[in-house]
Amino acid sequence: MDNVYTPDLMEVTAVRRQTPDVKAVSLRFLDPERARKFSFRVGQFGIFSAFGYGESTFNICSSSNWNDHIEFCFRKVGRVTEALWKIEEKDVIGFRGPYGNGYPVEAWKGHDLIFLGGGIAMPPIRCAVWYALENRADYGDIHVVYGARTVADLVFVDELDEWAKRDRVRVIRCVDPGGETADWKGEIDFVPYVFERALIKSKDPVVLVIGPPIMIKNTLPILDKMGVKPSSVYTSIENRMKCGIGKCGRCNVGSLYVCKEGPVLTMEQLRGLPADY
């Protein structure tokens, strides 16, 4: 029987610790046939399981162009992530997916891309950045403004360095006031204000902003002033999930099921949703 709830078995090929409580994990399909047939749209998510502990939902933070493995990134906060924290190379976990709508990368073609992220929101941005870099000719200038509470909370730091070396890519790093170290060379302020001061000049950019609600709230007026249309501003929202396929009745915000019609939304869509998230 084709059971839509049955996960694929994945072997862990790498575990990279990003911060004291965040790890990035690379997985490959144990079943070669499944590996061959698998593909996803960048920005989709998966439901990863630690057998005996449960399932948890994370964005697939690898580019959809990488076809030998997928990656996810998680913070240790609860029962399942505590179990996932213990995994090492060669361990086997479960994966269901890809679910969700992913980024409309076709519609983004020809535009400058501005990525604004806070803290653990970098992984869903990271996959989009790599995708854009791998399809470089399709996109214009790329700007990344990424901040976290403290220096130790920044993730994928080595990749930020990599991106900054690329053609027409600008990366600005920041930490919250008080989060800097003595040798910190980046900005010290909250992401929205660092972004404002960056004075990015772009005619009709696509903006992907992901982060805590307060960060998004403070970023929107700045985007308004820049003249960016709400339909060009994207975000990826999250909600508690169980089935990931629209049946368990849990993740909806108004009539939008985050697992089916999300998690990627435009600001225009987000504003049309009831305050239920």
Added chain:
Amino acid sequence: MSETSTFEPKIVAYVCNWCTYLGADLAGTTRLEYPPNVRIVRLPCTGRIDFNLIVKAFEIGADAVLVSGCHPGDCHYTAGNYHARRRWILFRELLDTLGFDLRRIHFTWISAAEGRKWQQVVTNITEETRALGPYTDLYAAGTFKDVPSPVNNRNGLRSFAAQNDLREHCRKLLAENAVKVVIGYGVSGPIVVTKPEDADRLVWNNHCYANLTAYLKRKEIKALGKPAIVVKPCDEKSLVVLEKESQLERQDIYAVGMACEGVGEPKCATCQARTPRFADVSLGQPAGPEPPPSPSPNRFATLMAMPPAQRMAFWTSEFERCVKCYACRQVCPMCYCERCIVDRNRPIEIDPAPSTKGNFAWQIARAFHLAGRCIGCGECSRACPAGIDLALLNVSLHIAAQKNFVFEAGIDPKADEVIGSYALQDKEDFIR
């Protein structure tokens, strides 16, 4: 059993670190032989042993459970074993009611010097359990004698005389801002009234079933400000328990006590309290003198007259209908934990699924968490959409508290609570 039976009982022993564990260790170092059937689980103190651990041992296949700790007076933490003993007295009664085979549950005091006693206890228990055979009755379905169902008397609607007094009194309370909200009964169930002119929505009749004190724990109600709460004399007992457990300050609520003529619930047949005792105001007249206890069919006696295996079959058939809706928990005034044990997942202590195991675990947890606290309002039974005989389960611990500690919840605000206190003379006849 054939002579060549190869049944090896699996016995789980929960032992305290400071006495019994060392006693077991002593047995080892002095080369005293004893059967290898015991799996030892070491805890700091018998006081730490959750009743749930005993149930879990059986769930995962134990044929017998031993719980052992320091002798009274010798506890490393002074009083841990006294608390444990108090709990065991009640928990045994609950397990007995449920039809667990009490011959498979053992309690002992074994000190660090009593290696020989450890040897003897383990040897005896192993042989006793071998003779009993594997524990196959756990949660087993089977035949049982019918326990008569509780009888209610839901007649047509009849208003009580004090209804107008109630409305007027509450209208005044709201108009004078003495309270911000009145929690009372409306035509189809409980209502919350905040405006004086809405006091006419309040009713007082023979359909006023709910125990409204359950609303005092709801954060949405608390946010409204000082409440007046309409209480029947049976419900009023909740206030005593809640105040004792520091869940409310008596002066922060206004209790509108209603002398009650009965609402046709099973509890009404043996009601001894027709007039409120602790309310801020008492409205209405009781219908007549307090009724003598009427000889209603003693359902609990019928249950306990069955052999344990049949009792367990009865409860298996009752709990089989449980869907884990938690109506029993939500309507109970005494279930006020912000995060219930079933909602906790590190670790998952109570299996949350509505399986046989999960349902027993939940019902046992809920009943035992109410030991000495349940006032018998019967709301859990009334609320259960599957008609599970929860009242029968709660009454077993009510009787146990009365029998063992001369205690009844909600009567005397000064009496020490049953769980959480202990007495040096708590009985020990079941402890080896």
Added chain:
Amino acid sequence: MSESISQAGLRTLAAEWLAAGKTVAGPVRIKPGLVQYRALRSGDDLLFEGVQRPSNSIKEFLFPKAEKLYGYRVQGNSIELIESDTQERVETILIAARPCDAAALPILDHVFNWDFKDEMYNRRRAATTVVTLACSTHDESCFCTSVGLGPASERGSDAMLFDLGGGRCEVRCLTDKGRALFSGKTEKSDQIGNVPPGPEKKFDSKKIRTFVTDHFEDPFWQEHSLTCMGCGTCAFTCPTCHCFDILDAGPAAGNARVRSWDSCQFATFTVHASGHNPRSAQHARQRQRILHKFAIYPEKFGDILCTGCGNCTRNCPIGLGVLSVAIEIDHG
């Protein structure tokens, strides 16, 4: 001219089906005051009269309260997934279901097949035949007529029984499944069964949909939900509520991933791992239930996620339920 059968005949049929290894379920008196749908042990268990409707619904025969999705065995780095034994679906016959139960099945079909096909549900659905008993009475909690149904609604039924009096029922076979059950088992009769029209319409469901979408922040929700205790009784006794939870059960070394009923009224239904809860107040949860049933489901699938059976109101410990909200919205 009609086909008819006696109640005794139905009991005999039920016994035959049981003997053939099928599951037969219908209203059973469990104890005084409690009638539930339950698998019969014998044809005598079947209850035809004396109750408006059972206090549970037939959804549990297609969507059980707890169900093993699959098992798993963990040994070191090796994980073995063990498929659930839902391959062989035992044929199930539901007798004397109510129209408000039968109609729930085609409504539930939408969500269980929304892009991803839930084969556990679909297989059970395919293996189930629903014989509905048309309602000749209704009580004050019934409101099937307010959601487009009625006491003789055929939706979801494979065959319908109409009480003819004198212990006989007319049998109307509506589908091949129904005909397969009853062909050759009924007698001709010159009586045609009919039932009274049912409860008068109590509210306009379109008004509910408009109100909950356009007045999402209205203080009405707070006021109306103050007495809700946040249990799962309404959801679990409802024929159409289908929200569920997925949990790993058993020791970490191996057991099963289980799905079980869940209720949007529980406080922790939407709580995030971060601790944030989009619906931390009861009124938000009550509003979600109405939104889901009267706005979201119709928007996505064209059906109201409610059949007006009244179970929520009858079973609610404090007398709430969809009906009370709907009446207040439409007439309050």
